[in-house]
Amino acid sequence: MRKKVTIVGAGNVGATAAHWIASKELADVVLIDVVEGVPQGKGLDLLEAMPIEKRDSHILGSNDYADTANSDIVVITAGIPRKPGMSRDDLLNTNYKIMSDVVGKVVAHSPECILIIVSNPLDAMAQAAFKQAGFNRERVIGMAGVLDSARFRTFIAEELKVSVENVTAFVLGGHGDTMVPLPRYSTVAGIPITDLLDAATIERLVQRTRDGGAEIVKYLKTGSAYYAPSAAAVEMVEAILKDKKKILPCAAYLQGEYGIDGLYVGVPCKLGSRGLEQIIEIKLTAEEQSALQKSADAVKELCAVIGV
Known part of the structure; x- marks a missing residue:
């Protein structure tokens, strides 16, 4: 029997995630949204x-959660983007209500599923989903x-004019201004970038990584990134469906x-068929640990x- 993945939210991130999953023939996809007609x-x-594409993936758009029944994985992208004049707390409270509603419906139809949360503010929404689901x-x-990490890898590869395949990078902490990119653990063909780039260049790339989402919003003006965020979610989906035991930085x-x-804070996680199979603890310097703690405090x- 083929695997089934539900994506909640048929906006740019959700629809593009459906595209990646279908084109990789990873699973059949149900795309669900409250707006009538759009997911269909x-x-x-x-x-x-x-x-x-010569792929036999089946894709169904729906407004009815009954169609999501018995999903193996549910990716939640639902929520509203921050609008001009809206406070962070307003955004948080609105998206918390949406998340609570969505998780309740998803869990009722797929009590054995694994949830991957993409909605922002990411770490707080993951915490809300965890409390609501009871998983x-x-x-x-x-x-x-x-x-x-993908953004950091992109900038490192461009700076050094090397293949992105040669570049590994680790970013810990909350998803936002307080994220903690770790240059010591970021390498090019196994060589730490600290041996290849000077401190000022590394700091510039680190800052650009922190501002990665904002940089794209500034260009688009009326929207935010969706190709890379959806590809990132699908890398997690693939690691779980294929039981890859792949180590990826995730909010756990x-x-x-x-x-x-x-x-919920971003750390290296081993993903396999059971979802999060292990949290990898790496040795941090006092400065890195302090930055991670600051990030956790922000979350x-x-x-x-929202009281979660």
């Missing part, structure tokens, strides 16, 4: 592309670090790891606003 239209359009922490994972619920307890503030 995008789902049918994508389904009609499959003969050209163990292995089955609720947030997508952030894969995207942030920490229970004492890195000295942080009861909070904690957001969680306090």
Whole structure:
């Protein structure tokens, strides 16, 4: 029997994630949204592309959660973007209500699924989904670090004029201004970038990584990034469906790891068929640990606003 992945939210991120999953023939896809017609239209359009792509993935667009029943993975992208004049707390409260509603419906139809959270503010939404679902922490994972690391890898590869395949990078912490890129653990063909780039250049690339989302928003003006965020979520989906045991930076619920307890924070995670199979603890310098703690404190503030 083929695997089934539901994507909640048929906007740019959700629809593009459906595209990546279908084109890789990873699973059948249900694209669900509250707006009538949009998921149906995008789902049918994508389904009609499959003969050209020579893929037998089935895509269904729907407004009815009954169609999501027995999903193996549910990717949640639903939520509103921050609008001009809207405070962070307004955004947080609105998206918290959406997340609570979505998770309740998803869990009712797919009690055995694994949740991948993409909605922003990412770490707080992952925490909200975890509390609402009542799942163990292995089955609720947030997508952030894969995207942030991909941005860092892009900038390193461009700077050194090397293949992106040669570049590995690690970004820890919350998804936002307080993220913690780790140059010591970022390498080109195994060589630490600290041996290849001077400190000022590394700091410039680190800052550009932190500002990665904002840089794209500035260009688009009325929207935000969706190709890379959706590809990042799908890398997690693929690692789980194929039981790859792949180590990726994800937002996970920490229970004492890195000295942080009861909070979703970005750390290296091993993903396999059970979802989060292991949190990898790496040795951090005092400065890195302090930056990670600062990032965790920022997440904690957001969680306090919505009481999760």
